[in-house]
Amino acid sequence: MIIGIPKEIKNQEYRVGLTPAGVKELTQRGHQVMVQKDAGSAIGFFDLNYQAAGAEIVPEAETIFSKADMVVKVKEPQPEEYRRLRPGQLLFTYLHLAPDPDQTEGLIQSGCTAIAYETVTDEHGGLPLLAPMSEVAGRLSVQAGARCLEKSMGGRGVLLGGVPGVESGHVTIIGGGVVGENAARMALGLGAEVTLLDRSVARLRELDHRYQGRLKTLYSTTESVLQCIRRSDLVIGAVLVPGAAAPKLISREMLKQMIPGSVLVDVAIDQGGCFETSRATTHDNPVYIEEGIVHYCVANMPGAVARTSTLALTNATMPFVLALAEKGWQHALKDDKHLMNGLNIHAGQVTNQAVAESLSYAYTNPTKIVG
Template sequence: MKIAVPKEIKNHEYRVALTPTGARELFDRGHQVKLQTGAGEGAGFPDADYEAAGARMEADVDALWSWSELILKVKEPQPDELARLDEGKTLFTYLHLAADENLTRGLMESKATCIAYETITSPHGGLPLLAPMSAVAGRMSVQAGAHSLEKAQGGAGVLLPGVPGVPPARVTVIGGGVVGENAARMALGLGADVTILDTSIPRLETLDHRYQGRMKTAFSSADTLDEAVRESDLIIGAVLVPGAAAPKLITRQQLGDMKPGSVLVDVAIDQGGCFETSRATTHAEPTYVVDGVVHYCVANMPGAVARTSTQALTNATLPFVMALADKGWKQALSDDPHFRPGLNVHQGQVTYPAVAEAFGLDSADPATLLK
């Protein structure tokens, strides 16, 4: 199969969809791999490493897309990239369509087959291709939040761990999944006073047992959210409804109850954000202030640690890439019921119900398309 890896063009996105090791695995299986010249440089992988692995480099991005059968990316297609998609091509990347109607309709118009990393499931009920970036984003959210609390960044001038005689910052993490646990773990390691909220009692029990009560756990309710708004120095939004828009858990009105200079970090921004006042930002301008509260809402947070993120992502995606390359998308999805939910758009039809529901569109059944 002809597999193309273009250079990511989203603002300050340095990741690449395939490491040289991954390219070698595909080459050894008889597939043709081409990367856009310089695609891996931002993650520390020079062109020579890919060429040594059997891949070829292509400077002409239009020629690369035209040549391809399977396109591997990290982030959702940008407008210039949408124009290069057409019927017969398979796109495999993060899509997060429920937060972007224009992108959804653009993919429908392309007639391409679009498979999303974030909606593929596992036999254990997890999201295996979302998990590595969720872990990265969860850990980075605390770094970003701690930096945003500094006075020079518009924050209250609070040091996360405090010092002897001065109490640590209060950190609340909303959501106890992969993002939330990694955020809470990082904040705890830095010495903050950490509370994690979730609506699953079994999950809270697991976290309480795992951390031996060192982090507080609380059932997420209107009352506990109100308390978090009043008392926290840093709130990290880590909620996820797979493939669907994130629920809005903190309203604009509630910002008035927050401490001046407190910080909101919205890790759910790819799915529309879990705070009413959230809007996507970039690494170039990561924060903004609403009613005295600093908002950090970078939509591609793991792109800032591109080498770590690229290695973690390829570790997770490569088995699925090999299945697509060896079998083609239809057979690969037919053979694996957990791969099948990754199909989001095909031949102009939305195939993931939560995306269709978000925009009032009809949803096609993937099982029917695979027959």
């Protein structure tokens, strides 16, 4: 199979679809890999490293999109990319289609087969290809939030860990999944007072036991969220409904009751955001102020630590890339129901139910396609 790795073109996105080590795994098995020139150079994965791994370096993305059987990326294809996709071509990347009707329609029109990292599942009900970036984003959310609390960023001038004789900052985390727990771990490490809300009592019990009471846990209701955010310096939105748009958990009216200069970090912005006032920002211009509250809503947070993120992502995606390359996508999906859950678009059909419902498309069960 011919596998293509284009250079990412989204703003401030320096991650790359595969590391040189990942490329070597493919070339050693007889597959041809094309990597766009300087695709990983910004994070220390140079063209010479890819060539040593057996890849062909090509100067332009057009060559990859025109020749590759499978395109492996990190971020969702931008308009100039999905217009280059073609029928019969396989795309393997993050998609986040539910809040993005233009991309969805573009992929439908292309006729390609698109498998989304974020909806591939595992036997434990987890999302193994989303998990590494969720770990990164959860940890970064506290780092970014702490920076945004500084006066130079528009924040209220609070140090999350406090100092002797001065109260620590208050952090509220909404969502107890991978993002939420990693955010909690970082905030606790800084010495903040941390409250985590979730709607799974079992998960709250698990976290309470794991952190031995250092992490305060609450069952999530509109009222409990409101009570927490009224006294918080930093609020982190860490909710996820796989494949679907994120629910709006903090309304504008609730926002008005927060402390001026406090900070919202919306890790769910890739899925449309979990705050009513959220809108996607970039690493170039990461924050804005709404109702006196600093909003950090960068849509590719892990891109800020692109080398770490690329290594973690390749570790997770590599077994699936190999399966798709070795077996072809139909046999690979037929052999692995969890990989089948990643199929979002095929030949003009929407094959993820949450995406279909969010964007009012007809839903096609992927088992009808794979057989």
